[in-house]
Amino acid sequence: SQTIHQWPATLVQPVGSPLSLECTVEGTSNPNLYWYRQAAGRGLQLLFYSVGIGQISSEVPQNLSASRPQDRQFILSSKKLLLSDSGFYLCAWAGTNQETQYFGPGTRLLVL
């Protein structure tokens, strides 16, 4: 069966520091991968998606970036965090039929 992992689970970072969040998927090949951000009590905002290694599409211009160095690895990064980057970050995957997205456990990011 397929599983999706995210780490770290929780992160507290000072403003201006770099960021690296990692997402990995097991049990499937060539998945579509997605990064979402969720503000407290709100819906999900799609940040990036990837249909293959090295292929990244950005949905929202901001100081975040994403990379996909391996087929089942998706990384969310920032060179300098802003206070507004605080939130809950969810990674998701979908199979080749793209019908349903399955989510990881998420990372809580607090920028102080």
Add this chain to the structure above:
Amino acid sequence: AQTVTQSQPEMSVQEAETVTLSCTYDTSESDYYLFWYKQPPSRQMILVIRQEAYKQQNATENRFSVNFQKAAKSFSLKISDSQLGDAAMYFCAYRSFNTNAGKSTFGDGTTLTVKP
């Protein structure tokens, strides 16, 4: 662009009773998928139910069922025999059948409280 609207920020239900969560969407497409996700306090997003727009029959999953009205662009979720574990935030989501990479649009969610 597609939009998804959940007009009920909060709902409550008595344990063992039935509750219906509303969702409407706006699209010009004829083929698409609709989803309900549950997000408990752990914040893990869990798929509850999925509906293909080309299917006339409403999807059901145990105590969860949907009322899909394609012409009205309405997709409500009915939870029967509510349990304390059903307390969570519920999100309605839309995905185009033909969209690149299977991107989904989510509503802002409905927080469901279950009273014992």
